[in-house]
Amino acid sequence: MATETLPDDRALRLGRRDRVLAQMAIHDLDLLVLGRQANVRYVSGTPQLWVAGTRPFGPICVLERTTGEIHLNSTWDEGVPDEIGRDRLYGLTWSPYTLTDVIKGLAASPKARRVGTDTLSPTFAQLLPHAFPNAELVDGEPAMRAARRIKSDDEIAALRTAVDVAGTALAAPLRELAPGSREPALVGALMEAMTMAGVSTPATQNGAWVTSREHPWRRAREDGRIESGDLVAFAAGALAGGYVGEVGRTAVAGDEPAGAAALYGRSKSLTEKLFVACRPGGPAAALLEVYEQAGEALPPMPVAHGLGMGFDSPVVSAELPRSVADATLEAGMVLAVTGYVWQEGLGAVFTRDAVHITDDGPVVLTSVQGGQ
Structure with a gap:
């Protein structure tokens, strides 16, 4: 690049x-x-x-x-x-x-x-x-x-590049995750990998955090240390060529705690249903309904938002009910879709994927190795 x-x-x-x-x-x-x-x-x-x-x-x-x-x-x-x-x-x-x-x-x-x-x-x-x-x-x-809402083929290509850079950057801290590592060091590995890929402008700052086992949204601890069994969330955002690519994954540090596999299963099921809801002509509110139907609590961040040169429409959040009620998904949109499930005593599994809505259905642009 x-x-x-x-x-x-x-x-x-x-x-x-x-x-x-x-x-x-x-x-x-x-x-x-x-x-x-x-x-x-x-x-x-x-x-x-x-x-x-x-x-x-x-x-x-x-x-x-x-x-x-x-x-x-x-x-x-x-x-x-x-x-x-x-x-x-x-x-x-x-x-x-x-x-x-x-x-x-x-x-x-x-x-x-x-x-x-x-x-x-x-x-x-x-x-x-x-x-x-x-x-x-x-x-x-x-x-x-x-x-800006509908992306051309040239824009899809540009977004794929940004998403690939974000995925490459995210893979670095996933490889370095281990008990005894610390959040700032993992963020540093993410930023270094992004720069090595040719992009020195991150689209997000909070790149790694240990999810809390006691509270659905909070960080586990303030000092950033990582212990065995922690579920550690990673979020990479790259501003490449003016376009924002976002990827999110969660990985276990050290030994996998009992119940983690079931939590990952819930996350996979939720994410797959969110992808299915990304269809042209469908209501944006359907993405919120996926959480309700799955019995999962809505996260504090938007469930989805348009990707492009920053936040594009729609922004799908329970905090914006009027905006969501009027929004219809269209072919050519690209959404950053967020999955989030939490279990007391374990922590949270966070995912974020770029999804291109096409006439033939959703196309997931994200490709990253490791994590869930």
Whole structure:
């Protein structure tokens, strides 16, 4: 995998851009002003530098519907696709007033009637109306979600790469797991393996934890030490080429305790039923119902969420009943599906798999050796 800054593959980025332009037409948007990094890369195909951590909204990317032109906030052209061009780059600045003046100076700004943004900070909520004096500012995130929800064949290939990297990374701590090892060392092995596979940006931080035998969701102990018979959960998330791959498994440290085989059997049965529920036209709520029908308690994390450039829709969680009730699974979605079963006195078996929903049924993209 290349480590230098390169634009995304041409067919991949143009296909994504066409879907966004189609959604702009459906939502009657003349311009899209994007600040979320996943949205910016989805539209522009440009890797963004120095963007680790959270930060407030800024107008990083502007997409024009009529011309398809992109204006991008970048001081240099490394990694910027040729079709964007240097003349449509505008430099980095800490001043929101300067950024607003740049956006105001675009030829399309005074002509725009409806401008969508993927989010807004209080500052830019006041400033952007001055950049578009004749436009109504509306929520552009629904258009972006609709474009990103269904994955093209090129995106599936990119996701397979990210999932493979996550699986390769997860296999490393599985090999090193033993009584006396510690959680931080196992996380280090995971991160090292991921970096050796060419990806130095993890999508998750909590890579290994001993599941509690007394409480369904808590960690077993604060010092991170691992004892014989512990059920140790592993979660690997890799951000490769802008796409997130997630894999989760659970393994026993040392001697397998009595009852563990039955718990793993429950986990396998639950996971297989979750996969079956990933069918086009089916309700997203069916994934929650699988837990209920299996007699397993719902986990605190989402049972499933869309994979792509970050969290895509739908997010299937009992904590979001209205969103789940309205969500239908569609061919072309890729979900990170979570299985979680717990038994007092033993601990928990956690799994996470990437599932591609197709017209012919679910296709599991995950392939990792070891664990359950």
